[in-house]
Amino acid sequence: MSRRPYVRPMPGNWFMKHPAYRFYMLRESSCVFNLLYCINLLNGLFKLAAGPDAWNAWMTMQGNPLMVVFALVTLGLTLIHTITFANMAPRVAPQQVRKAVGDMPIRNGLLGGVVVVNIVIIALAAMGGTA
Amino acid sequence: MTDMIKTNDRTITLEILRYNPESDEAPTFGTFEIPYVEDWSLLDALEYIKDEMDSSLSYRWSCRMAVCGSCGMVINGKPQLGCETFLRSYYPEKMRIEPLANFPIERDLVVDSSDFIKKLESVKPYIIDAVDATKAAPKKKQPEKTSTGVYKQKPAELGLYKQFSMCINCMLCYSACPQMGLNPLFTGPAALALGHRYNLDNRDQGADERTEVIQDKNGVWSCTFVGYCSEVCPKNVDPAAAINQNKAQGAQDWALSFLMPRKGDK
Amino acid sequence: MQVVKADIIVVGAGGAGLRAAIAAAEKNPNLDIALISKVYPMRSHTVAAEGGSAGVVQSHDSLENHFIDTVAGGDWLCDQDVVDYFVANSTEEMIQLEHWGCPWSRKDDGDVNVRAFGGMKIERTWFAADKSGFHMLHTLFQTSIKYPNIKRYDEFYTTDLIIEDGRAQGVTAIQINSGAPHTFLGKAVVFATGGSGRTFRFNTNGAIVTGDGHAMALRAGATLRDMEFVQYHPTGLPGSGVLMTEGCRGEGGILLNKDGYRYLQDYGLGPETPVGQPKNKHMELGPRDKLSQAFWQEQRKGRTIETPLGDAVHLDLRHLGEKKLMERLPLICSLAKNYMGVDPVHQPVPVRPAVHYTMGGIRANLDCSTSIPGLFAVGECASNGMHGANRLGSNSLAETVVFGKVAGESAIEFARHATQSDQTRLLDHANANLDRIEKMRNANGTEKASHIRHDMVKTMETTLGIYRIGEEMQEGVDKITELRERFKNVKVEDKSKVFNTELLQAFELESSLTVAQGMAIGALNRKESRGAHQRLDGFEKRDDENFLKHSLITLNDKGEATLSYEDVNVTRFQPAARTYGAAAEKGEQK
Known part of the structure; x- marks a missing residue:
């Protein structure tokens, strides 16, 4: 038998080898940051329950430049994830729905929903702050 | 071919991954400097090399018009059809040509595609009508026939599956998919899209028979929606959509199986 | 040497070969069918056919119309019994393909749609946008997977027939991926090996269309017929020869010379029809031979357009509008953009004639049998007399399935009565x-x-x-x-x-x-x-x-080609002047 098919190894860092893969990893990495940020928020909630000193210390920690950077990175990645999610959503919708509605309404509907929810939350927060 | 070469001395460099299993331990790049002709596709360039420089160069090609699916290769890192790739898009930079990724290399730019064919066959890519569907009573109503004798299929019903019937089996999506490299048992984008094509056809009753393969852990659930498969698809089949529509459907069926055991029982 | 035994051996897995294999498998599920192809089936050149496949469906059409168009289109060199059988069975085959899932384009009411085609009096060309061959081939390939008794040998290059006791009883082949020689032994062999357009420089054909079957059959003692008839398709892209389907003109596309003049009216195809209102058998809907000849004449008169890739005329589709072009001719649009840098929505496409089809082939009868018992030939590699001296567009896709089925069933029937010769003798061959x-x-x-x-x-x-x-x-x-x-x-x-x-x-x-x-x-x-x-x-x-008369080529004892002739089977439609356009209408009124 003269055949000897050559199987190329899959490199451990395959996700660094191609722009499409790097972007995919960036998109997926948002979940790590979101998880960490949720832990941070949860921690804040506990601190709030533990009394004003603990709460103030937590608040001060949020102002730490490292924490600000962390928050900004999380925000950026979350935005990337939101947009890519909206872009991909029409392709997950049942084909019947996708054909009937079209891609843009599904995508824009989702993004619109995100904007509305954010406005409501920010408004509530602002009202809570003034009350 | 050769008489198309105009009398100028512009050249372009092609680096081609070479592998001859009878003499090489592992693939290595070979370099060819060839005349630069503006109208040439990569296939024209490869033909020039084979005819004039190195007759042992092996690659697949046929139709030259992006419909037979033979000439998929990786060009400067991107899976593309050789016939649709033109030297002018790269000149004066060099081009780096490799066989499709995630397949064993048979020789030079030729990959072993037998596994791909088996996967295509595994999704039962043919009309299964009510008589053929053995596992369950037909869920869909068989369309009525027209006076011509064909099954009625309105343009919208045709439109539902049309894009998924456009696949030319060029395997670029398999080369683009990292999950394919990580899990060679993954049924893969083209085959799953083909199964989906038949499931969406109003003449077909075979969805249940395809579920086993499509909803398997090596079926749609091996996909993480990298989405690059759809980007490289030369025919806009969007196999990622086919796969992820099936994930949504599968998840829904799974949930329903708790709520309504009979309805969701698949 | 590896030996594979089967009952029927089919060489070539394009439209005709797949249809033959399926017909054989359905006829007798207990027989083994070896389907050998030098490429994976979906790479076969059927895939490149664009326009469609003919089968009478409209109530104001008739089988007689299709018969007359085909025989006159073939300049009376057709076998009229074969054409009769063909027109009577092609619609049924189109319907069969539909049942197998072929995505034929539809009308709003869900019935199948048909388009106009060159040399056809009434619209009868079934189409799947402009990828009809692609969809037919994939439908046939995918359907063939259903039959466990079809065993495929993909990427096996067949080199020769095995003839023993005066019968075809097998072939030898190279397994391409290993180079290993294989011998296939069976009781009947079907050749569906395609045409030979690659003998010409400028052609619409794929790399694989090299006439392998013709040559193997000839070497084994079969007869080639009407080989001088080579079809030039009038609209290939300059340089590459990539095909712009006749469907472009069926939908209303027009041909213009360098003065923007619809020159076909000067070559017996007029009078000029209004732009966007194609009229059957007039102007751009004339037959391929006449249109290609008109190009040659225009070129000689210096009225073609000079392009860097050679002289051309313009195929103008702009008046069809983007919506119709995207619906009916999407492949054409992308091919023109990719290979010529021309967007048919906004610019006319330069085109010129290119070798497209071999009318002649292995001499075959109505039942696809050849002069070698046990060898059947079908599709472009065969000459059963369907196309005569000029094939009409959309008759060849239909031919692959109509006669593919015949070939498969004939082979089964032959195999039923045949016994295999002594194996040692076969292996010696x-x-x-x-x-x-x-x-x-x-x-x-x-x-x-x-x-x-x-x-x-x-x-x-x-x-x-x-x-x-x-x-x-x-x-x-x-x-x-x-x-x-x-x-x-x-x-x-x-x-x-x-x-x-x-x-x-x-x-x-x-x-x-x-x-x-x-x-x-x-x-x-x-x-x-x-x-x-x-x-x-x-x-x-x-x-x-x-x-x-049909011309016949055989090899003599010394291996030299010798030429002879045989009569044409003319049953009821006697040779007459072959006219199109106004002249044809006049003739009909008489």
Whole structure:
């Protein structure tokens, strides 16, 4: 038998080898940051329950430049994830729905929903702050 | 071919991954400097090399018009059809040509595609009508026939599956998919899209028979929606959509199986 | 040597081969069918057919209309019994394909849609946008997977027939990925090996269309027929030859010369029809031979358009509008953009005639049997007399399935009565064939196969073009003979086994040279003009008295091609003047 098919190894860092893969990893990495940020928020909630000193210390920690950077990175990645999610959503919708509605309404509907929810939350927060 | 070469001395460099299993331990790049002709596709360039420089160069090609699916290769890192790739898009930079990724290399730019064919066959890519569907009573109503004798299929019903019937089996999506490299048992984008094509056809009753393969852990659930498969698809089949529509459907069926055991029982 | 035993062996897995295999599998699920192809089935050149497939469906159409269009289109060189059978069965086959899932384009009410095509009096061309061959091939391939008794041998290159006891009883082949020689033994062999357009330089065909089946059959003692009739498709892209379907004109596309003038009206196809209102058998919907000849005349008059890739005329589709183009001709639009940088929505597409189809082939009867018992031929490789001297567009896709089914069933029927000869004798033949493979692999002459090929395609283009002259054709015959001599001294540099495409190309070139010789000899000796064979040297007229005959090529004892003729089966439609446009209407009124 003269055949000897050559199987190329899959490199451990395959996700660094191609722009499409790097972007995919960036998109997926948002979940790590979101998880960490949720832990941070949860921690804040506990601190709030533990009394004003603990709460103030937590608040001060949020102002730490490292924490600000962390928050900004999380925000950026979350935005990337939101947009890519909206872009991909029409392709997950049942084909019947996708054909009937079209891609843009599904995508824009989702993004619109995100904007509305954010406005409501920010408004509530602002009202809570003034009350 | 050769008489198309105009009398100028512009050249372009092609680096081609070479592998001859009878003499090489592992693939290595070979370099060819060839005349630069503006109208040439990569296939024209490869033909020039084979005819004039190195007759042992092996690659697949046929139709030259992006419909037979033979000439998929990786060009400067991107899976593309050789016939649709033109030297002018790269000149004066060099081009780096490799066989499709995630397949064993048979020789030079030729990959072993037998596994791909088996996967295509595994999704039962043919009309299964009510008589053929053995596992369950037909869920869909068989369309009525027209006076011509064909099954009625309105343009919208045709439109539902049309894009998924456009696949030319060029395997670029398999080369683009990292999950394919990580899990060679993954049924893969083209085959799953083909199964989906038949499931969406109003003449077909075979969805249940395809579920086993499509909803398997090596079926749609091996996909993480990298989405690059759809980007490289030369025919806009969007196999990622086919796969992820099936994930949504599968998840829904799974949930329903708790709520309504009979309805969701698949 | 590996030996594979089957009941039926089908060589070629394009439209005709797949249909034959399916027909055989359905007829007798207990028989083993070996389906051998040098490429994966979906790479077969059926895939490139664009426009559609003919089958009468409309109430104001009739089988007789289709019959008349086909026979007149073929300039009366058709076997009229074969055409009768074809038109009577093609609609049923189109419906069968529909039941198998072929995504034919539809009308709003869900019934199948048909489009106009060149030389057809009434719209009867079933289409799947402009990828009809692609969808037919994939439908057939995918359907064939259903049948467990069809065993495919993908990427096996068949080199020779095994003839014993005067019957075809097998083939020898190379498994391409390993180089391993294989012998297939069966009781009947079906050849569905496609055409031979790659013998010409400028063609619409894929790399694989090299006439392998023609040459194998001829070597084994079969007869080739009507090889001089080579169809030029009027609209290929300059440079590449990529096909712009006749469906472009069926949908209303027009052809313009450099003055923007619809020149076809000057060549018996007029009067000019209003733009966007195509009229059957008029102007752009004339038959392919006439349209290609009109291009040649315009070129000679200096009225074609000079492009960097050679002279061309314009195929103007702009008036169809983007929506219709995207719905009906999406592939055309992307091909024009990719290969010419022209967007048909906004610009006319430069086109010129390109070799497209071999009307002739292995002489076959209505039941696809050939002059070798046990060997059946179907599709482009066969000449059953369907197309005569000029094929009408959309008749060949239909032919693949109508006669594919016939071939499969005929082979089953033959196999039922046949017994296999003594195996040792068969294997002796096989071994002789396999020696030929090794001899080719070890060919150590001084000639480069690729250079012989370049010379061949150039010779065929210059001496056997749209119009032909005796002197030039003689030159062609001499040159091809010389190239065949040179080929005896060929060198195959690559001696390896795995995927040795140089070796396969050498075999293919040998086949193409054989076919080219048949074409050249047939053409030189046909001293008349008929269909796709048009002469300019005193034989400009059709000569029914002397040449209402099929030409036949066989090999004599010394392996030399010899020419003879046989009568044409004319049943009820006597030869008449072949007219289109207003002249045809006048003729009908009489």
